Amino acid sequence: MKVRVPGRPGDRLASLRRTGPASAWSVGDRIGLGLAWIAGISLCVVAATIVGYMAWKGLQFLHLEMLTTSPEASMDQSQSGGFFDPIIGTLLLTVIGIAIAIPVGVGIAVWLTEYGRPAGLARAVESGIEIVAGTPSVVLAIFGLLVFQQTFMGLFSFTAEGGAVFGRSFITAGVMMSVVALPMVIGSTREALNAIPRHVREASYALGKDRASTIRRVLLPSARSGIATGATLGMGRIAGDTAIVVILLGASMTITPEGGFLGLFRGTGSTLTSYVYNNSPAGEGNAPEKAYAAAFVLLLVVLFLNFVVGLISKRSEPKWS
Amino acid sequence: MEAASLTDAPAAGGREDDRTDRRVELTLGALASAILLLIAGMVIFVLLKGMPSFTHNGLAWFGAGGSVDEQLMNIFNSPSDPDDYVYHLRAWPLLYGTALITGVAVAFSTVFSVLASIFVVEFAPRRLRQVIEPVVRLLAAVPSVIYGLIGILVVVPWVATHLISESSKESVAYVIQLDGTSILVGIFILVIMICPIMIAIIVDALRSVPDKWIHGARALGVNRWRAMRTVSLRAIRPAIVAAAVLATARALGEAIMLSMVAGSVGFAPNPLDGLTFFLEPARPLASTIVDNSEGLSVEPFGQTMYAFAAILLISSAFLSFAGWAARRSFSRYTLGDR
Numbered sequence: 001m002k003v004r005v006p007g008r009p010g011d012r013l014a015s016l017r018r019t020g021p022a023s024a025w026s027v028g029d030r031i032g033l034g035l036a037w038i039a040g041i042s043l044c045v046v047a048a049t050i051v052g053y054m055a056w057k058g059l060q061f062l063h064l065e066m067l068t069t070s071p072e073a074s075m076d077q078s079q080s081g082g083f084f085d086p087i088i089g090t091l092l093l094t095v096i097g098i099a100i101a102i103p104v105g106v107g108i109a110v111w112l113t114e115y116g117r118p119a120g121l122a123r124a125v126e127s128g129i130e131i132v133a134g135t136p137s138v139v140l141a142i143f144g145l146l147v148f149q150q151t152f153m154g155l156f157s158f159t160a161e162g163g164a165v166f167g168r169s170f171i172t173a174g175v176m177m178s179v180v181a182l183p184m185v186i187g188s189t190r191e192a193l194n195a196i197p198r199h200v201r202e203a204s205y206a207l208g209k210d211r212a213s214t215i216r217r218v219l220l221p222s223a224r225s226g227i228a229t230g231a232t233l234g235m236g237r238i239a240g241d242t243a244i245v246v247i248l249l250g251a252s253m254t255i256t257p258e259g260g261f262l263g264l265f266r267g268t269g270s271t272l273t274s275y276v277y278n279n280s281p282a283g284e285g286n287a288p289e290k291a292y293a294a295a296f297v298l299l300l301v302v303l304f305l306n307f308v309v310g311l312i313s314k315r316s317e318p319k320w321s
Numbered sequence: 322m323e324a325a326s327l328t329d330a331p332a333a334g335g336r337e338d339d340r341t342d343r344r345v346e347l348t349l350g351a352l353a354s355a356i357l358l359l360i361a362g363m364v365i366f367v368l369l370k371g372m373p374s375f376t377h378n379g380l381a382w383f384g385a386g387g388s389v390d391e392q393l394m395n396i397f398n399s400p401s402d403p404d405d406y407v408y409h410l411r412a413w414p415l416l417y418g419t420a421l422i423t424g425v426a427v428a429f430s431t432v433f434s435v436l437a438s439i440f441v442v443e444f445a446p447r448r449l450r451q452v453i454e455p456v457v458r459l460l461a462a463v464p465s466v467i468y469g470l471i472g473i474l475v476v477v478p479w480v481a482t483h484l485i486s487e488s489s490k491e492s493v494a495y496v497i498q499l500d501g502t503s504i505l506v507g508i509f510i511l512v513i514m515i516c517p518i519m520i521a522i523i524v525d526a527l528r529s530v531p532d533k534w535i536h537g538a539r540a541l542g543v544n545r546w547r548a549m550r551t552v553s554l555r556a557i558r559p560a561i562v563a564a565a566v567l568a569t570a571r572a573l574g575e576a577i578m579l580s581m582v583a584g585s586v587g588f589a590p591n592p593l594d595g596l597t598f599f600l601e602p603a604r605p606l607a608s609t610i611v612d613n614s615e616g617l618s619v620e621p622f623g624q625t626m627y628a629f630a631a632i633l634l635i636s637s638a639f640l641s642f643a644g645w646a647a648r649r650s651f652s653r654y655t656l657g658d659r
Contacts (some may be wrong), residue, residue, distance in 0.1 A: 029546040033444065036546075039433055040440035043520075046513055047456040050463060050471065092342060104352060113351035122355065127645050134567065134641030135363070136574020139606045141632045145617065146370060146627070170641040179359070212345040240464030242577040243354045243607075247614045273466045273577075278330075280470050282581040288474055295467050305461050310455070 037044040051299070057294020061289040067297070068129070071253040071264050076233055081296050085254045086275040089170075090239055090301070092264075093249070093271055096174030097181055104178070105185030110215055111184075113193040133183035137176075141247035144176035148248075157266055158258045166250075169258070170265045173248040180241055181234025188233065192226020193219060236305040239298070249274065258279040272298040363634060371598035371628030373621070382628075385413035393613070399620045406621040411643030414544070414589040415629070421590065422504055422579065423572040426511040431591040433512065433567050434519035439549050441520070442527040461517035469581035472510045477582055489597045497588050498600055504590055505599040507583035515572050518619065519564040526560030526651070527553055549628035559651035566644035571639040580608035606633055 025033070057093030108125070116122040148156055148166035159168035196219060204214040212248050220227075250256075250268030253275070257267035270278075277283050279291035375382055392410050399407040443452050481501030490499050530553045538548040554561075584602020587609070592598050603610070606629045617623040 025544050026547065029544060032546050032550065033578050036436045036440040036444055039436035040445055040449070043437055043453060043460070043516070044456050047460050053471065053475070054467065107349050107352045108356065111353045113350060117347045121350070125353045125356055126358055127642055131360055131638045131641045132356060133636045134570035134644070136576065136637055138576045138610045139363070139634045141365065141619065142610060142627065142630050146366055182374055185577060210339070210342045212342045227658050236462050240462070242464065242466045243611055247609055250447035274462055276466045276470055277577060280581060282469070282585070283471050291470055295470050298464060299467055301460070302462050302464060307457060
């Protein structure tokens, strides 16, 4: 284990900083230094511009009643309706996606860190996770469409007369969204499990617990904040994904439940992302004011999730000595 | 390391416990293997579904020839009799657009990310460092549709009024209309989108360079910039490659933002047009799929879209795998044992 010297991360350089001012450097080095500064500062400027601009436009166009009224079809989109349905849609989809991703992701992470045998399979799964993480969400979306349009999957969306399965619903979109969130959940759960030192496990074995109950009673509770971080990151990804929504949730602006058992989940709808996309000049609605307002709400959601990640990682972890 | 030795821990308790333990291991192992099944399923199903488009065109599928948008339109309007399905497609403009936008964006953002990472790790004052880290996380978290919205409502009009002159418009008027949606805007915003991924990986790698190495260089009288460039950057080359590769995979799959700002025209920008080249529109594969999601139920058209998806899936899978392998070898051989 590496012994950490107490102090700030950048401290190792504090003593070095005294050795010669940058003005004594050669021209090339000074240009490099300047470029590094420009790169760093421009990152901050870009981020500040995006957030500032969205806040300015958003507050300008956002009215409270927009949050509680459903979208309406009308000639002048800028005057009618709000985005209540898209907000509910985002919420619903995020919940479905993460509810699937957490158990699956935690299970895979536990297997990788605690069992991981045969080693070849573990390596293959590890690289598989990277591949899933790198798969474009468009591809996931149309793969999902392919799977859920099979006849026996009719339960998850709805079947038109003549037996064609539509394949588009909250469930189908949620399942593919869980694949988007999965790598995040696995990644941070693994990190948390790896951070638990060996003697904790050994202590549990010494008390007569087998591996399965050690995982359930000792390891998972200690990894809780890691799991929460991964879940929150995953929720951010789900809330921000557009391609899966456009392709797998259907094009209806309002939430349209299907009849029967779990009708809402089998119905189609929209989310904030698809609402923004449709109301941008690239979509059919073309009402930039409403796109700005909805995008601002979406940005707030994402920033909030980001903030939660910060909070979780700051909260005191169990201290292992 | 740790986990491997743990697996040798004897399962305490009697036979009953032993069996539960085994069952848990098998269940979780099956769950993990499902990932591999998912990937295999994706590759097989998408490839099978897209196959007719490849078989009807042969290798010419990848070539140039005619207007790709017209061909797609013809495929979409195929007669309903399966024997008369139209498959004729020359996908070059889409492939070229994908490669062009991705390649240029990744090249730019590699340079930018390396500089920014050096700044974060070495030169940033403590206060600024504390700001930049959340900023990078934020830029990574902003949904692509918001980038696209800002792009289409702010950057595109700006480019249309300030960068596109009448003469450049006229010079290409006979092939394409310049309205501000262009690969320039697409690349610019894509750089902002993929930088955070690269910076996160490169910063981690730079931090893992042993202090001793830098101290050694400094003791020889090398200044801080040179020490970074000649010691740290050299040491983390595999990580930079991994970052670039993973960013490429991400850029390949970017659909929404590019379909909003890059023009959504199946046009191959012509480098012979000089600087106007960057103001010409294009449409990568991923955007093509999203733009045409309504037509997926038309059989031959859907098959063509799945052919695009197969190309994307296979190339991004290779890239992700390469990035994973590069990162893995980096942590195992270079700096793992500090």
